[in-house]
Amino acid sequence: MKWSFSIGRVSGIDVRVHASFGLILALGAVQWGVPHGPGGALFGILLMVCLFACVVMHELAHSLVAQAFGCTVREILLLPIGGVSKMEKAPEKPHQELIVALVGPLSNLALAAGMFLVAGKTVGAVGLEQVLKMPATAPSASTAFVWLLGANVFLALFNLIPAFPLDGGRVLRALLSMSVGSRRATRIAAGIGQLIAVALGLMGVFSGNLILALIAFFIFMGAGQEQAEEVAKTVLHSLAVGDAYNKYALTLAPGDQVSRVIDFLLTSYEPDFAVVQGNRLLGVVTRADVLKALATEIEDVYVATIMKRDVMKVDAARPLDEVRQEMMEKEERVAAVYRDEAYLGLVSLEDIAEALLVVGFRNRQEERRKAVMAG
Template identity: 55%
Template sequence: MTWAYRIARVSGIDIKIHITFLLVLLLGGMEWGRHHGTAGFVFGVLLMLALFTCVTLHELGHSLAAQYFKIPVREIVLLPIGGVALLGKLPEKPRQELIIAAAGPAVNVVIAAALALVGAPVLATLDGRGLLEGAAPAPSPATFLFWLLAANVTLVAFNLIPAFPLDGGRMLRAVLAMFTDYARATTIAATIGQAAAVLLGILGVISGNFILAIIAVMIFFGAGMESFQAKAKTVLTTLRVGDAYNKHALSLVPADRISRVVDYILTSYQPDFAVVLGGNLLGFVTRDDVLKALAQRPDDPYVAEVMERQVVRVEATDSLEEVQERMSQERVRLVAVYSGERFLGLVSAEDLREALSVLFFVRRQERLALQGA
């Protein structure tokens, strides 16, 4: 993710912070500083740092549970709206998804319990009546512990709402998937999630809490996206990558000049070109490679000088869903398709999206034909 910088590494997982996260620290400091001056500003910043430490531990809960099931975790990114653990692939079994989804809130339960038990003597000094009346308490250890405890309890309650992309939505899908297929379980969970989002949105508008209304909108569209991705996964498993690559694609040889690639791009609108010699794949050249070469090399270099040599290899019998997962794991947008030791062609992420749109169109037409019969 762009504008995200690594701040730590735990169990092989990069923990990154997005540059916009600094806004959260600033807003937290300003809110407390508005009532309590410089001391309040420092207090607010420290409170936000502590809160997002809890969010990081929440995401580590998901990540370590995923690693237990041999699911790779690419990174954890801290954003102003929370944390995101980017998994290399989805859990294969409902039980795995249930445990991974539950691990995050479980961490916050442990943190909240520890704060309540260990910090009980300090919390007892807090003016509870003033808090109930909406008074802004002065910065103190008791105030710090109270807000951190409240934040963890809120994280648990909010994340257990049965709506995608929250943990509760994933837990609901996992339970449903134990009794039905993955796609249907996702559809049911997404529908419930969107209904919950509508209720949250209405509550937010009625109460004047527009942050809650915005969150409801995000949940609504997040649930819809999750449903689409589940349908896409089901569709992509039905087609082999050997049926999706461009069988009429133009290719290059190492001795070709970049000017020839420019001609090919202009006449064929093909963005990626395999570089082959004697039927063997040596590398590939993309449109971006060509543009970079034109900007940096006015001498019209050979293709061999600018081509990318590291290519991820897949078998023609692999499903498009497997290939998409492989692309995500390897962080590439292009793979080479082989049948045994014979190179067949290249497939890009754009090719997968096009294949998916075609398959969706065909299935829609088939349903319309059945309805009209």
């Protein structure tokens, strides 16, 4: 991500901080600096750095447990509103998702409990209620201690609100998918998340708490996005590439000339043409290649001279979500589908997007049918 810099690696995971995190440091400096002068400002900054370490611990807890379940975690990104663990492969089984989601907030609670055991008396003297009005208290080691204890309790409780993309939303989805399946679980959890977001948003607006309103907005957007991604993932996972490639595609022979492709372009919607000899794929000619040849070549050249030869190969049995991921990573728009050694046809990212729409539509019809029967 742009505007972020790496602060280290833990267990192969790149830990990065977004530049806007500086805003939080500034906020700490102002909050404590106004009542207590320059020393207070420095205290505020140090406090925010400690808070930040607690957020890192929270994200690491998610990531390390996910790794233990065989997931790949690419990076942890720290934003002013909290951390995000970017996983290439998220946990699939509900009980794994449940544990991965819970360990983040639990790590904050464990830290808070540990702090309480060490210095329960100090905390008792200040009173947790006071924590909320802390900037008024004079900076000291015990003030920092109590403030951080309160902050960890807050981090845990806030993240357990059952609304995507907060951990509580994932916990809810994992619990639901144990009984109603992953797709419905996501829809119900996302719906609940959006309801809570609206409630928080209204609370924020009416109490004049703009930060709360802003957080509610992010939760609302996150819930919708999570649902769209989950649907795409489950639908594409249930399909193999062999179900999505174009079986009736027009093909070219290496001896065909560009003028023949132009006929194809004018009479079909196909954007890519396989150049085949017998059952062997020699290369791919795209609409863009043909248009370029038209613009630059004077003669009617053979397709073999303008085709792309190194085409990405995929096995027909592989799930679509996996292939889509690989194509996006390698920045390939088209891949050649093979069953064992036999070439079957081409599949493009557009074909995959189309398959997603078709299957999504069928699933909704199916669910409506079931709902009607049940009702």
